[in-house]
Amino acid sequence: MYLRNHTWYVADWGHAVTRELRQIEIMGEKIVIYRTEAGDPVALEDACPHRKLPLSMGRLKGDQVECGYHGLTFDCSGACTRVPGQSLIPAKARVRSYPVEQRYDLVWIWMGDPALADPDKILKIEHWGDPSWGFNTGPVMELDCNYLLVTDNLLDPSHVSWVHPGSFAQAACEETPLDIDIRDDGVAVSRWMHDVEVAPLYQPLVPFAGNCDRLQHYEVRFPSLAVIKAVFTPAGKGGRGKALPDDTFLMDSYNLMTPVNERQTRYYWFQLRNVKPDCAETSAFMSKGIKAAFDEDKAILNAVQKGLDSATTRPIDLAIDGGPLRFRRLLDKMIAAENTPPGATGQAAE
Template sequence: ECGYHGLTFDCAGQCVWAPGAGRIPSAARVRPYPVHEKYGLVWIWMGNAAIADVEEIIDIPNFDSPDWGLNRGAAMELNCNYLLMCDNLLDPTHVAWVHETSFATPATKDTPLRVTKTDEGIIVHRWMMDHEPAPFYKKVVEFSGNCDRLQHYEVRYPAHALIKAVFTPAGTGGPDGQLDPKTFVMDSYNFMTPTTETETRYYWFQLRNIRPDDDALSQMMSEDVRKAFEEDRAVLDAVQIGMSEKTSPHIDLNIDAGQLRFRRQLEAMIAEEAMVDEKMA
């Protein structure tokens, strides 16, 4: 319903009521978009409605599991292009400098990264062995002493991400490790919605494998994560200004391999979809 004069439209976009007597103008139409509700989110398909498929929405294991806790925060407005946030979520190394009081340890500065390409996106990951848990996680893990830690940063096309954190007692982790029963796992899901060329709405929630009914723990984790994301926001807002007003060429580092591969593949997918749409028009 239009908030100005009350024109009312059906789900196909056709106006079905207009104020005053007489015929409804035939031009009173709006473009409809397929939508689907899942995981407490409304998913909208902005492309060709004929190829919309709800089965392609990201699968989130344990979302409704009573054995997993859930914490979330309000959507955040970022003053940057959505791809800069995707870059951030494919960059495990930045935590060493941006998140010193939460997610960082010395191992996050220079432990080598591995990049894996999948049909759905790009994964940048690494195991960091036998070191002290980062400050944020030290408050929630249920074991003492050093840990083996997995950083799994994964962004799926077009713009949603899974950040998996695994903390297990030292000596039980690694690609072939036998994880300890007290291993802590946190799956952080992140969703970027472009609103303009230089603005993005960012939403997130997290699932954890411990104390599912502990509301105090959920609140503490949400507040701490929100503080960490505010650090990202400050950096990304500044990066957008720097990119918009740059006076020198880009410098790519070895740690940028995941982000560059993601951007190249996404650009190719966008171009391919545009060609299909043009043929169907």
């Protein structure tokens, strides 16, 4: 069901991981996360091997976690260092330790084989920390749907016409065809729309007057990390292969989905823009508008999950589903390959 050895997932915002023991869930696994006294993030299996009490209900002793039931204590590697009342520590008295890295004020976690946890596989965030680019974000979204419904949504720009009429939408979004690009790391869908009005959310942001040429570029990296690029040029100045003029508005939106379980997803998001980098009012305006649009997505996707769970007939596919369907097929093959034992033939069961 999940791809574990391909990339890192977001465990949480870096500023949200503190010296307080806290439980998170990823891929149906309960994890306790905290920081050492030196500030390094730690992630351990959140279950004492004795009676399975969550270690998040215990307490920190220096950098080690003491179980709140019988005092078994575990270090950052998951090894048990103390069993009160006996000197011999059982060989099975240990918990899983997950590789974690902090980058871009995010704590990233590796859910697969620790030996394959290469930090270079963490998603690269272009323009992070660039003083000429502005930044905005908002609260983590908790969705009651499978993460693949979110990747479907992000590879389907056509939905903005009906879900986001007050923010991202314009008439050209309904009919302009999409180009689909199959890549080694995911799938991208995109389209240029020429000589159209600037979409409502962006009207106060673009540094020119009048109609625009607009690029919608949505890419989802396997398995659930999305980069959305919005490009607005004055009408007649944009298009594939054209150099962008100096008054182009650019926004890169990062949408990072962490599967909680089969029916829940945690959604981290932020945007970087090439205008008004130091303007707090602009950042607040963008965060408010984008959060409102994402809340519209949340209502739709939660309802879609319920609809699929209670459906008595199979859903149909349309031409606009080309990107999402290709993404799912490729991801299914990657998951099957990851779950095929070395030397085995045939396709592994999911």
